Amino acid sequence: MNDSIRSTQTDVLIVGGGPAGLTAARELRRLGVARVTLLEREAETGGIPRHCFHPGYGLRDLRRPMNGPTYARRLSDLAIAAGVDVRTETTATRWSDSELGLLVTSRLGVETIRATAVILATGARERPRSARLVPGDRPDGVYTTGELQQAVYLHKQPVGKRAVIVGAELVSFSAALTLAHAGVEVVSMLTEQPRVQTFPTVPIALGLRQRFPILTDTSVTRINGDRTTGRVIGIEITGPPGSRTIGCDTVLFTGDWIPDHELARLGGVRIDPASGGPLVDTSLRTSRPGVFAAGNLVHPVETADLCALDGKALAATVADFLDHGPGSADVLEVQAGDGIAWVSPGLLRIGAPAPHGRFTVWPAQALAGVRLEVRQGTRVIKRKRLLDGAVPGRPIHLVSDWQSGVDPAGGPVCVWIRGN
């Protein structure tokens, strides 16, 4: 069966045609890299924004507000216009055994694509019901936002009448908009956290008109299905007033993102156990020479425009790598201290500022009125007051202006949260 495996060569091979991958590809071409090949396993590039029909995309990268599908098309068009070899319905299935490269499957067959550099931009997915170990029946009507949005917007499928949304992150409100569009009533939204996991202005900014109760400190303890129809009939929840059942025919598990890191792990790159993504330095280099990573694979999750800005920053790193080789491997660890789950990038390359001048800091627990501190040893090199507190699901952006204050010989840097 291996007699017809072709082998080709490219300069940069990018896996994943979402905002990070498309932008990195376009910028690499702009920087004069001859052969940039981008693999997208879906029929169309654009990634998650393809099915997010709400506004707010493109703000910080294209500097023009637009909805998800428009943004996805725009980034795709720009990449193609820049001369990127975009290959859709093409899946990287494993790493090539010898040189740097990947085995891919497409309608053209099985092929090995060798590359001087590989960029992993495979994104993230929401943790589904099963992975959250929510017990009960296994009826129809249980969705993630990804499946829901594709069913509603791309395929005009009916989804139900009354929905409960599990999670109160940015994406959860995006899901509420999708449900409203589909004529589904949101019975309530619930989160295990003590507060909403995004900014209070988000529902307004998204144009969400429907009002529904948001139950905090609340978790789902069981899903009830009708054994005859096979459809959801309700969920059991437990929260401050105790346990009760909410009647609904649709349950949406939103957010709680996991990076799609299979290829990264199979490639032997070091993984940050807290985020699940590849551990990268401020140049977005992974532990494997020639392999880079960007976007929500690395920081699950940030908004699409920041992923695109990752891609832009990474293009410069990779172009430099193609011209001058890997460069110094000297890095300092950026440790996640008290109250923090992970920081991305998790390694500081001396002299290389974080992509688009920000670190993403993911809170491990909800805290009101806190400040963030960056320390090296006992020395505090940055303090930031967090007026709106911290809550898991909502990233904190730490501007990288403190990097110049780091002592290259001073050991690891630690980011932590302190109560006021």
Add this chain to the structure above:
Amino acid sequence: MDPDYDLVVVGAGVVGAALAREFSLTGLRTLLVDAGDDVGCATSKANTAILHTGFDAKPGTLESTLVSRGYRLLADYAAAAGIAVEPIGALLVAWDADQLAALDGIDTKAKKNGYLETRAVGASELRELEPDLGHGAVGALAVPGESIIDPWSPPIAFATEAVRNGVTLQLRRRLTSVEASDARTLLSFETGPNLTTRWLINAAGLGSDLVDEMFGHRRFHITPRRGQLIVFDKLARPLVNHILLPVPTAMGKGVLIAPTVFGNVMLGPTAEDLTDRRATETTAEGLATLLEKGRRLMPKLLDEEVTATYSGLRAATEHDDYQISVDEKQRYVCVGGIRSTGLTASLAIAEHVRSLLAEVGVDCELIRESKPPAMPNLGDQTPRPYQDATRIKSDPEYGRIACHCERVTRGELRDALVSTLAPTSVDGLRRRTRAMNGRCQGFFCAANIQVEYPVVQASPGGNS
């Protein structure tokens, strides 16, 4: 007037499907009916997917004989039909001195069952064989013949062969009563028309005692024994090399860790005796128990994501053997109490039942050769279409991956919809292709696949 059928098999689980296949090779006009909307969609779909040697059966029982014979029959059939089997072997792992001592008894039992290939494994060799086992394993008994198998394809393959040989399959037909007269038995169903048959075989699994009662017997009672299982991500697969079995002791049966032919790792099952025959839900306590045990057995397993949780009901009875008997006067065969070994024993059970019928004078000589259908390969150990350059060249649809986590191509989805036993539910499509069964549970592909590859629901009582 002749009855509509010579033989009706009630229940299209793996045993019923194997019976239908067996009799499809005879001259008997056979009907296979099931209350569900697919073959193998109750107990047969949710098990531990192990092809048992029968080493630990109770010696001298019918179960012991049929499991040991069925093991060879199913291994051969699977090889001919292209159903995935991996002969990875099992290790019964002892965690204390009592369990270690109990291994001797199990070894003796295995030999009484005619299984002679067991081997004692010391603690240090065990560590080499399974480096990721938790601390404290003191030894093991190796059972090299134990294998893992694709549990979904056998009933589909058996029923496919039966239907191709002229057996009628009717789904969504729940039997409600039987009325036996001299030459035939009248069967009534919840949906669809009544029909008549000369002989009836009860392979109704969890409902087998109820069907037995319809014939006036009270010989056994089914106690649904629920087994909850957790399936871990494929990235956990390198952690486990063998089927890791618990040593049954007076303290009860433990849980096992086993790879699946789909490339995942499963942890389970629980064993909960219930009364509700439809209680296939998972529970917080059940899952917590499994995680607690799993953490001790293999701590690293718990670091991986969970892909799925499910639960199945085993048809346990108060007896410790299969309940197989022929009532010549009622022209009725009971094939009840087939417990978790049913998958392995299925073909041997069918063979046994045919010989019982021949003994009472039913003309059921084999008149045609078995032709196992070519089943799509769902296993990861042999090349799947997405890896097969030659196949993609001849049909590019095998190069278009639609379900990314399980790497199921459009070619395979298309084939499933036009197969002899086309799926009539989304779950049926899942069991035939693996699509939507992976780590994302449909985040990326489910909406697309359900629109582009729509299944046609079975009409109640309609022929498939």
